Amino acid sequence: MKRMGVLTSGGDSPGMNAAIRAVVRKAIYHNIEVYGIYNGYQGLINGNIEKMEIGSVGDIIQRGGTILRSARCPEFVTKEGQQKGVEQLKKFGIEGLVVIGGDGSYRGANALTNLGIPCIGVPGTIDNDICGTDFTIGFDTALNTVIDAIDKIRDTASSHERTFVIEVMGRNAGDIALWSGLAGGAETILIPEAEESMDEIIARLKHGQRRGKKHSIIIVAEGVMSGVEFAEKLKKEIQMDVRVSVLGHIQRGGSPTVRDRVIASRMGARAVELLIEGKGGRAVGIVNNEIIDRPIAEILDQPHTIDMQMFELSKELSI
Template sequence: MKTIGVLTSGGDSPGMNAAIRAVVRNAISKGCKVIGVKRGYDGLIHGQLEEMNLSSVADIIHRGGTMLRTARSDEFRTEEGRKKALNVMRIFGIEGMVVIGGDGSLKGAEALSKLGIPTIGVPGTIDNDLEYTDYTIGFDTAVNTVVDAISKIRDTSTSHGRANIIEVMGRHCGDIALHAGLAGGAESIIIPEVGLNIDQVCRKLIKGKNRGKLHSIILLAEGVGGAIELGATIEEKTGIETRATILGHIQRGGSPTAFDRVLASKMGAKAVDLLLEGKGSLAIGIKGSDIISIDIQEALEIKKQLDKGTYELADILSI
């Protein structure tokens, strides 16, 4: 294999640039040419490609977002769109591809492999919603962003004697809310895997107020409902003044943590090694301290499970 392509797809996540850097520099160090694809699968279809060199990825390891940009592509979901992408790859001589993104991106990587292009998927998503791997690139940074926000909101919440609901991202996965809630000392953590027990939340608030607690922090995963509506319900039921903060896309930005930079570097380099070994249709992951690879289809079929131990610990420590 002499030419490898690399693209980022779906929602961006901090650490994607570190992964791109690892792909480019590991491939070049082993005598390969690297073609960067701009704007994900959409860019692949429309020929937005350019050759990358060592300087292309200089000074990006600490930057959030993705230098290759990203975009959704409905066209790639069609047979005609995938054929266009295949023709573009043949024109540019791309023999293998590294795809960095979430579950939708990995499905696209599987499709490329079925078209005869060996493809390796690297999990880049803040949601941490892929069960086959302990962590996805960007999750640790997003959690730290939320924890920082909790600390700031707690200051003003204490000053006013309020309850504050902080709505975080994660779609149908509550990992950001769970980990940030535990690290930030939240009184209640509401996630899709468990659902909302409004009476339990209100009881905790009232008990805390009765023992002199000046503030209350509630972490709400976006897949459960809206923070503003929940805040109005809590205030009506308890009489405690309640404010809502929706962090939104601030969770996707910012300089990646050291953990995410190291994880992304290892995963990006491993993807190149696998391609040069003649392998494809694999997803990279981490289990414990080991970088692993697993068949993409198998990886996507494993259903995400709630970390019950962490959830129960957070509940115990919030009494």
Template sequence: MVNEKDALRLQSPVKHIGVLTSGGDAPGMNAAIRAVVRKSVYHGLRVSGIRHGYAGLMAGEIEEMDLGSVADIIQRGGTKLYTARSPEFLTDQGQELGVAMLQKHDIDALVVIGGDGSFRGARALSHRGVRTIGVPGTIDNDLPCTDYTIGFDTAINTAIDAIDKIRDTATSHERTFVIEVMGRNAGDIAVISGLAGGAESILIPEAPYDMDQIIDKLERGVERGKRHSIILVAEGVGKGMKIGELIGQRTGWEVRVTVLGHLQRGGSPTAFDRALASRMGAMAVDLLIQGETSMMVGIKGKKMIATDIDAALDSMREVDLSIYELAGILSI
């Protein structure tokens, strides 16, 4: 009698799955890779890792993986498969070369772990007949159709830890600090870490800000005896250094600026990111076994979902402005 696991393998339209990471790295990508590999092996499917994203795909940097290939990586930041950006893959010639490499290695499906640029590459391959599933991996949390992306939780915890440390020295020296966080054109990192870190003001690209109001809040704080403040700036707003210079010019105070930068991308992923990545990677394999393609894995509430990748890329991701407004109220 054929058991359920073997039945799924026999019915699966895919026999060999490739997995790659592309774009900016995010903590938890390794956990997603591990899930894709082990879920594939569990179902008796072949699985290969593609190094250096789409650039590595075109170059044929493809190696078959097994259970041991992903041992002891769930707790590691970065990506075991490395990552790269590839302008060449945006061209028809680059995409045709990618398809040819997959065919050469008998890979009939691909799991792409990355952000919106990576998903556009996955969509292009799906339009060329390659079964593809996208797994959202980016600290920016800027993809629609999912509450969280892999790496976001770790990034905000890294940011909060830095804010707490900077507040200690800001208190000691009675200074105002401007802290610039990542997020590209999204303000999620700034909003959540600003709320959790007690920032006095948060500047995000999704909401207009009034420098007069920011200065007024700072000066009112000084009048009531407050001797330090934290201004959090999302990189999509502009350079933290310029914001700091402007505040200093307007107030005459000594303002210090810290740019957290790529510090937010590194480090061991949180338990939340490890679990999320594991669930998403496993679901990607399940979708391929079920014959799905050109889909994006996501999470809404506690439920895992799948969305058409075209619909996802054509949608707009919006920051929760109610959280932004709450942060402003609590920082009065």
């Protein structure tokens, strides 16, 4: 392989730049030219492609977001859009592609592989909803952002004896809510993967009141419902001073943590190695701190799961 490309697609996540840096420098180390594709699959279709050098990725490992930028591209879902992407890659002589993103990005990578351009997926999303890896790039940084907010909100909740409903991201996955809720000592955590009745939530809150607890933190994953919607339901069931905080896109930003920088570097480097080995249609991941790779098609066929033991533990510790 003489030339390969790299792009970021879907929602941005802290650590994407570290992965880009690893791809570019690992490839150049092996005397392979690297081309950055800007604005995701939309940029690929439009031919927004530039050659990258060692200096192109200097001083980016600590930066959040993605220097290659990202964009949604409905056109790339179509066969016509995918064929346009293939034509652009061939025009630039790019023989393989590293795609950093979530499951939608993986679908595009799998389609390109089937059209003759070997692609390797690197899991970049704060949602941690990609199968075949214990952690995705950006998840750890997002958790640290959320826990910092929870700690600050708890200060004011305690001062004013209020119940705070905090809505966190995660799309249809509850990983951010579960991990941050357990780490932040939340009294209740609502996730898409587990149903919890309002009666059970109310009983837990009333139990806390009886033992003298004056404030509570409730974490709601956006895949369950909005924080505002849940707060309105709660107010109808129990007399409490309830406030809502929607953390929003602050969870996607910020300098990546050490963990995210390291796994991004390891995953990006392994993606290059797989292309050098002549492999395509695979995605890298980290399992038990070992970098692994699996077929993208296999990953896309598996449903996202969550650690239910952690969920049960969170309820046990919130008594």
